[in-house]
Amino acid sequence: MTDTQTTTLSADPTLDLAQAARDHLFVGMANPVQLEAEGGPxxxxxxxxxxxxxxxxxxxxxxxxxxxxxxxGYGREEIARAIYDQIARVSMNVYAGVTSSTVTLAAKLAQIAPGDLTRTFFCQGGSEANESSIKMARAYHVRRGDRGRFKVISRQGSYHGGTWGTMWLGEHPFFPRTDYQPSPSHCIVVPGPNMYRCAFNSTSPEQCGELSARAIEQEILRQGPDSVSAVIGEPVTQPLGGVVPPPNYWPLVREICDRYGVLLIFDEVITGFGRVGTWFGADLVGVTPDIMSFAKGVTSGYFPLGGSMASAKIAEVFEGGPEKTWSHMYTYSAHPGGAAAALSNLEIVERExxxxxxxxxxxxxxxxxxxxxxxxxxxxxxxxxxxxxxxxxxxxxxxxxxxxxxxxxxxxxxxxxxxxxxxxxxxxxxxxxxxxxxxxxxxxxxxxxxxxxxxxxxxxxxxxxxx
Ligand SMILES: Cc1ncc(COP(=O)(O)O)c(C=O)c1O
Known part of the structure; x- marks a missing residue:
């Protein structure tokens, strides 16, 4: 890799990078004045x-x-080489085609993912993964004749993405959305189970877990169960520094979703692939969702890749003749470079x-x-x-x-x-x-x-x- 490294690094030596960054870049979520005060990005x-x-x-x-x-971690040449080898051989698939690396990755994910989450739609990152998951949930209900189910319930203190369909889910305390109002009517937010500042002033984790889960049930009833498509949440929530819900929370939310025909989506964009000390957050909390979004740790960031995994119950409504086709794609869905990166990355996670x-x-x-x-x-x-x-x-x-x-x-x-x-x-x-x-x-x-x-x-x- 060393040979290619020297030829592919493309910084212009004549450019003052700090100045050029100031003049020509939007640095995501960063304030240019603040960055300037810190000496630039x-x-x-x-x-x-x-x-x-x-x-x-x-x-x-x-x-x-x-x-x-x-x-x-950084500097994994074997991942870089896997991407290089794959792209040198086949740089991208074709419309309605697949590559062996993508299929191999989908089969690998089916093996390690919790429960019967066995079918994957690949995309480029976490926002697209959640976007795909909420579209999948909506399409599932429509296929079953439940056209009215379009609302998605999420929790305060969560972040699910920056696209239009995901930015209104959750309420990240540090990401204001004032530039983008009004919020769409399908997004409903309820308190999350944060014991340090329990919205219900509970004194025990058990009670906080119970009341936070019941808040979802009450919201489903308030909205009308026939209008609710899904509940989305991260098994452990990042924006507030890793909120681990009380053990009764997710099992109760699972029961509530089942009772009202609402799908449960886990956003495992951060919690997936080992970060919480189990392969997935679902393994930690002992609950299998109907749909699971993933990204980030699947390639450790060596290639942009995300995905949405469906359980058997969800996948089967899209099986059958052409009328069953799930109408959803992105040009770069299932990029073989990303699949090669993920396979190599997951091998490292297992080996080490x-x-x-x-x-x-x-x-x-x-x-x-x-x-x-x-x-x-x-x-x-x-x-x-x-x-x-x-x-x-x-x-x-x-x-x-x-x-x-x-x-x-x-x-x-x-x-x-x-x-x-x-x-x-x-x-x-x-x-x-x-x-x-x-x-x-x-x-x-x-x-x-x-x-x-x-x-x-x-x-x-x-x-x-x-x-
Ligand atoms: C839990 C969670 N979901 C979704 C996203 C969005 O992912 P991306 O930025 O890759 O679109 C993030 C990003 O930080 C996240 O933390």
Whole structure:
């Protein structure tokens, strides 16, 4: 790969990259003034394992795996080679055609996915995966004569994508949608089961789980069950730093969906492929959805790939003559380069026991964060499982009050972490952790000690007394 590397890297040496980025790029969800104040966007020059290096040679631990996708870490030449070999042989399939890598991947997914999720529609990423899943759910009902079922219930504190059909699902606390109002009438949002701030003021996880699930039932009844197509949710929710629902929540939601003929869609875009310490979030919560969306960790970001998997019950309504065809596609659906990347990536996950490592390192991380909580008054709550965890930071632990955004505490933390060689962009009041699943015990200790130092410095700047 080294030969091709030198010929394919295409930076223009005469260009001032930082200036050109300012002039010519929209950097997703980033504010140009803020980036300017930070010295411009991070320009990654190279990366290896859990570390990335900027153009000046500064090394950073990637604390959030790119954006929750770099499960097998950086620098996997075997994945790059698998993509190269596939694309050199067949660069893309043809209309109504498939390639062997895509079929092999679909069969592999059927083998590892929970329950009877055995048929996959491939697309390019998580938003398209969820878009496909909600279209699949809607088409399923129509095929069964339930034309009125078009509403989708999602939960506050969730994110399901940036396309028009998915951006109104969930309510990501840090992604305002004010530029895009009005919201479409099919998207209904209910509280999620977050024990730290339970919408029902529950005192026990059991009760919070029960009441949060019942909120979905009440909404189905309020809307009229015949109008509801699906409930969508992530088994463990990322935007709030890895909210793990109480154990009774998902089984109860499953029962409720079945009772009213509503489909259950799991968004496993982050939780899939080992991050929670099991292969899928569904395995962790012990519930099989009717439809499952995936992306990110399926290729560890080496190629854009996502998909939507149907259970037997769903797949069978699309079986039969031409009138049964599911009318849905994207030009680049089932890209063979993506399939080759995924097969190689999944082989690494299996060979290196990365699912087990995520579980073990997750236990280590939970212990480190709990210990830090004893000493840092800024930590209101720690949560999560496997390698999706987070800290909710607060101004006052007793009242759980957040800092005023004008204090810029998240920017302060981001800067302190960056200075110590940790790449983590901190949103308001949540400090997320999702390193690659390859992280070792020593590397995790290194990450935690840098976080510890950064928290100490920020607390000192804020004049907070140590616990
Ligand atoms: C849970 C979840 N679903 C869907 C998406 C959208 O995926 P993408 O950005 O690949 O379209 C994301 C992105 O972060 C996500 O976290």
């Amino acid at each position: 991070l320009i990654i020059d190279r990366a290896e394992g859990i570390y990335l290096y900027d153009a000046g040679g500064q090394r950073y631990i990637d604390g959030i795996s790119g954006m929750y996708f770099r499960n097998v 026991n990365l699912v087990d490592n995520a579980r073990q390192r997750g236990e280590q991380l939970a212990g480190l964060l709990q210990e830090m909580k004893q000493r840092h008054p800024i930590i209101g709550d720690v949560r999560g499982t496997g390698l999706i965890q987070g800290i909710e930071f607060v101004k006052d632990r007793a009242t759980k009050e957040h800092f005023d955004p004008s204090q810029g505490v998240n920017a302060m933390l981001t800067a302190e972490l960056k200075e110590r060689g940790v790449w983590l962009r901190v949103p308001p009041y949540i400090l997320p952790f999702a390193p690659p699943l390859t992280i070792t015990a020593d590397e995790l200790d290194e990450l935690a000690s840098k976080v510890d130092e950064a928290l100490t410095t920020v607390e000192q700047r804020l004049g907070m007394a140590r616990g």
